[in-house]
Amino acid sequence: xKHSHKRDAICEVLREKKDHPTADMIYERxxxxxxxxxxxTVYRNLAQLCAEGELIKIGAGGxxxxxxxxxxxxxxxxxxxxxxxxxxxxxxxxGLANAESEIGCKINFAHITFRGRCKNCSAKEA
Amino acid sequence: xKHSHKRDAICEVLREKKDHPTADMIYERxxxxxxxxxxxTVYRNLAQLCAEGELIKIGAGGxxxxxxxxxxxxxxxxxxxxxxxxxxxxxxxxGLANAESEIGCKINFAHITFRGRCKNCSAKEA
DNA sequence: TTTAAAAACGATAATCATTATCGTTTTTGT
DNA sequence: ACAAAAACGATAATGATTATCGTTTTTAAA
Numbered sequence: 001x002k003h004s005h006k007r008d009a010i011c012e013v014l015r016e017k018k019d020h021p022t023a024d025m026i027y028e029r030x031x032x033x034x035x036x037x038x039x040x041t042v043y044r045n046l047a048q049l050c051a052e053g054e055l056i057k058i059g060a061g062g063x064x065x066x067x068x069x070x071x072x073x074x075x076x077x078x079x080x081x082x083x084x085x086x087x088x089x090x091x092x093x094x095g096l097a098n099a100e101s102e103i104g105c106k107i108n109f110a111h112i113t114f115r116g117r118c119k120n121c122s123a124k125e126a
Numbered sequence: 127x128k129h130s131h132k133r134d135a136i137c138e139v140l141r142e143k144k145d146h147p148t149a150d151m152i153y154e155r156x157x158x159x160x161x162x163x164x165x166x167t168v169y170r171n172l173a174q175l176c177a178e179g180e181l182i183k184i185g186a187g188g189x190x191x192x193x194x195x196x197x198x199x200x201x202x203x204x205x206x207x208x209x210x211x212x213x214x215x216x217x218x219x220x221g222l223a224n225a226e227s228e229i230g231c232k233i234n235f236a237h238i239t240f241r242g243r244c245k246n247c248s249a250k251e252a
Numbered sequence: 253t254t255t256a257a258a259a260a261c262g263a264t265a266a267t268c269a270t271t272a273t274c275g276t277t278t279t280t281g282t
Numbered sequence: 283a284c285a286a287a288a289a290c291g292a293t294a295a296t297g298a299t300t301a302t303c304g305t306t307t308t309t310a311a312a
Contacts, residue, residue, distance in 0.1 A: 002279055002288050023269080038291040043270065045289090061185055063269065076229050089224040095217035099240065102215045103202050108242040114225065116234040128259050128308050149299080164262040169299065171260090189298065 001052070007045045009033050014055070014068035020075070020084040022063040058084065060113065076114040080121035087114065127178070133171045135159050140181070140194035146201070146210040148189040184210065186239065202240040206247035213240065 013029045014021070021029070027042045046066055049055040058065045060077050065084060067075075074087040093110050100107055117125070139155045140147070147155070153168045172192055175181040184191045186203050191210060193201075200213040219236050226233050243251070 004279080004289060006290075036291075038293090040271085040292075041290060047271085057187075059187055061183075074225070076225075076231075076233065079234070085229050087225045087228055089221055089228045091219060091221040091225065093217060093219050093238065095215055098215040099200070099202075099213045099217065102213055103211050104245045105202075105248055106242050107202065107240045108205070109240070111239045111241065112219065113237045114233045114235070115237065116232050119230045122231055130260060130308080132261075162262075164264090166263075166300085167261060173300085 001048065004045070006030070006034060006037055006041050007049070009037075010042060010045050011049070011054070011068060014066060018067075018069065018086065020058055020065040020067050022065055024063075026066065060084075074112050074114060076116065076118070078118035078121055079115055080117050080124075083118055083120075085118065127174065130171070132156070132160060132163055132167055133175070135163075136168060136171050137175070137180070137194060140192060144193075144195065144212065146184055146191040146193050148191055150189075152192065186210075200238050200240060202242065202244070204244035204247055205241055206243050206250075209244055209246075211244065 009030045010026060013026055017029075023042055023046060024039070026046070027037070027039050030037050030042065046055065050057055050066075053070065054068070056067050056070050058067050058075055060075075067086075069086065074091060076085040076087055077083075078085070091112060093112070096107055096110065135156045136152060139152055143155075149168055149172060150165070152172070153163070153165050156163050156168065172181065176183055176192075179196065180194070182193050182196050184193050184201055186201075188208075193212075195212065200217060202211040202213055203209075204211070217238060219238070222233055222236065
């Protein structure tokens with residue numbers, strides 16, 4: 001993988017605002033620095049960075065979202081506004097051994113996501 | 127919602143084989159009974175049944191899959207063959223209170239999915 | 253049991269996110 | 283500077299899903 005300014009800009013954008021943007025949100029943000037960038041370049045680089053393990057995709061039904069923090073953490077999806085928040089508090093899941101014996105195989109990974117209304121959306125409703 | 131034979135057939139197909147089929151898998155199966163059915167009818171009815179709470183969607187990145195068992199349970203996605211299995215063993219997640227205070231709002235729902243290799247795929251590799 | 257409005261249907265066009273193609277431009281090691 | 287490899291922009295293609303629209307079923311009341 002050669003060095004590329006556009007790819008750098010994509011990573012910077014992801015580091016600057018940790019709101020787990022979609023590909024087109026990233027495209028708009030990078031465009032402020034590189035107005036000539038193509039959406040294809042954004043997708044190409046996102047796929048590449050994911051393959052290298054430098055990014056993770058956090059799709060939840062609709063469009064894919066991207067997170068440059070690849071450390072183990074959980075995401076909270078606001079059902080009202082669609083925003084995604086990080087949760088770093090440690091969680092523990094028990095009952096895995098029984099689940100494994102039920103399906104007769106090893107569980108490699110348990111994926112957890114949360115849903116609810118974020119602080120902003122709860123405040124608006126009140 | 128009026129009664130419809132095609133919709134009945136879609137539900138039957140989902141009850142007969144609990145492999146969480148995709149829309150086009152359902153289309154193929156219903157076609158054996160109603161060769162004239164349209165894929166649009168399958169999608170229309172699946173959306174309708176989901177809206178009524180009679181089905182759940184269990185998308186995991188790629189195509190959506192559908193499950194007629196709406197009781198609380200977990201899914202295991204085989205990373206090798208893509209098949210989806212049910213897990214009914216009880217699970218318990220702790221650490222939610224800290225997670226809620228971290229993000230400052232109420233978590234309505236914690237969604238858990240498992241990944242690994244199913245029994246068949248593990249056997250093939252050995 | 254006709255009848256008429258509402259809902260469902262099939263065919264197919266449209267949408268939308270994402271991926272592939274291809275000719276040109278950058279990067280990088282020599 | 284040079285040339286191969288990688289990246290790029292523009293745009294076409296793909297694939298899943300949704301929308302449209304004219305026709306057919308369903309259903310409940312006349």
